[in-house]
Amino acid sequence: MLGRLLKGIRAGLAKTKGVFTGVFDLLRGKGKVDQAFLDELEKRLYLADVGTQATLIIVDRVRQAFRDKEITGEIEVFVKAQLRELLAAESPGINYQTTGPTVVMIAGVNGSGKTTSIAKLAKKLQGEGKKVLLAACDTFRAAAVEQLTVWAGRIGCEIVKQGQNADPSAVAHDACEKAKARGFDVLIVDTAGRLHTQTHLMKELEKIHRIVSRQIPGAPHEVLLVLDATTGQNAVTQAEQFSKSVKCSGIVLSKLDGTAKGGAVFAIKQKLGLPVKFVGVGEQIEDMEPFDPDAFVNALFEKE
Numbered sequence: 001m002l003g004r005l006l007k008g009i010r011a012g013l014a015k016t017k018g019v020f021t022g023v024f025d026l027l028r029g030k031g032k033v034d035q036a037f038l039d040e041l042e043k044r045l046y047l048a049d050v051g052t053q054a055t056l057i058i059v060d061r062v063r064q065a066f067r068d069k070e071i072t073g074e075i076e077v078f079v080k081a082q083l084r085e086l087l088a089a090e091s092p093g094i095n096y097q098t099t100g101p102t103v104v105m106i107a108g109v110n111g112s113g114k115t116t117s118i119a120k121l122a123k124k125l126q127g128e129g130k131k132v133l134l135a136a137c138d139t140f141r142a143a144a145v146e147q148l149t150v151w152a153g154r155i156g157c158e159i160v161k162q163g164q165n166a167d168p169s170a171v172a173h174d175a176c177e178k179a180k181a182r183g184f185d186v187l188i189v190d191t192a193g194r195l196h197t198q199t200h201l202m203k204e205l206e207k208i209h210r211i212v213s214r215q216i217p218g219a220p221h222e223v224l225l226v227l228d229a230t231t232g233q234n235a236v237t238q239a240e241q242f243s244k245s246v247k248c249s250g251i252v253l254s255k256l257d258g259t260a261k262g263g264a265v266f267a268i269k270q271k272l273g274l275p276v277k278f279v280g281v282g283e284q285i286e287d288m289e290p291f292d293p294d295a296f297v298n299a300l301f302e303k304e
C-alpha cells in the first residue's frame with residue numbers, strides 16, 4: 001500500500017523534489033551548524049516554497065538541537081521528522097458516517113480542479129466498496145453539468161442534476177433526498193468556482209451548506225477546498241480568504257504534478273491548520289492519492 005502510494009506521489013512530486021534537492025544537498029554536506037549554515041537552510045527551505053512560518057520553525061529547532069555541532073546524517077533525519085510533524089493531521093481521509101450518507105462538499109476558485117477531483121475521489125471511494133452519488137451543483141458555468149455527467153458515465157456513478165442556471169440549492173436538496181432514500185454511502189457535491197470577493201456566489205455556497213445540513217444530520221461532514229498547487233503561496237492566501245466564509249475541513253491539493261511549488265503543503269498546514277487530505281497528481285482518473293505526510297516527506301528526500 002505504502003509502496004504504491006509512494007510511487008504516485010514520487011512521480012507527481014518530480015518538480016518539487018528538484019527544488020528540495022537544495023535542502024538535502026545542504027543537509028548532506030560537510031561542516032558545522034553555524035549561523036551561515038542556518039541562514040542557508042532558511043533560504044533553501046524558503047525557496048522550496050515551505051513558507052515563512054514553517055521555515056522559521058524548522059530552522060529554529062535545528063538551531064536549538066544542533067548549534068555548533070558537526071553536520072552528520074542525524075540532522076537530515078531530524079529535519080525530515082520536523083517536516084513530517086508539521087504536516088501531521090488528526091483526521092486524515094474522509095470522515096465517514098456510520099449511519100446515513102456522508103456528505104462531502106467541494107469548493108474552490110475557478111479552474112482549481114474541483115470537478116476532476118470529484119471524479120477521482122468518487123472512483124476511489126467506489127473502489128473501497130462505497131455507493132457514491134454526485135450532485136451537479138455547479139449550474140453557473142456553461143457545460144459544467146455536462147462535464148460532471150461525462151465523468152459520472154465514465155466511472156459508472158449516479159448523478160443528480162438539473163439544467164444550467166437551476167438553483168444549486170435545489171439540486172443539493174434533491175441529491176440529499178435521493179442519497180437517503182436509496183442508501184448511498186457518500187454524496188459528493190460539486191459547486192461552481194468562485195472568488196471570495198463574489199459575495200452573491202459566496203452566499204450561494206453558504207445556502208447549499210445550509211440546505212444540506214437541514215437534510216442530513218451533521219452534513220456536510222467534509223468541506224474540501226480544492227487548491228491548485230501551481231499557485232504556490234497564493235493557494236495559501238486563497239484558502240485563508242475562503243475559510244472566512246465557509247468552514248473547511250480539509251484541502252485537496254491538485255496539480256502537484258505540474259509544479260515545483262509542492263512545498264506549499266507546509267505553509268497551508270501551518271498557516272491554516274487545515275490538513276491536506278488528498279493530492280492530485282495528474283489529469284487521469286487514477287491520479288489522486290490520499291495525503292500521507294510520511295510518504296510525502298520520504299518522496300521529497302529520496303535520491304534519484
Ligand SMILES: Nc1nc2c(ncn2[C@@H]2O[C@H](COP(=O)(O)OP(=O)(O)OP(=O)(O)O)[C@@H](O)[C@H]2O)c(=O)[nH]1
Nearest residue numbers: 110111112113114115116193254255280281282283
Ligand atoms: N495536471 C493536472 N491537471 C489537473 C489536475 N486536476 C485537474 N486538472 C486539470 O485542471 C483543469 C480544470 O479542472 P476542473 O476539474 O474542471 O476544475 P474546476 O475547479 O472544476 O473548474 P471550474 O468548475 O471551472 O471552476 C482541467 O484541465 C483538469 O484536467 C491535476 O491533479 N493535475
Ligand SMILES: [Mg+2]
Nearest residue numbers: 114115138144
Ligand atoms: Mg468544475
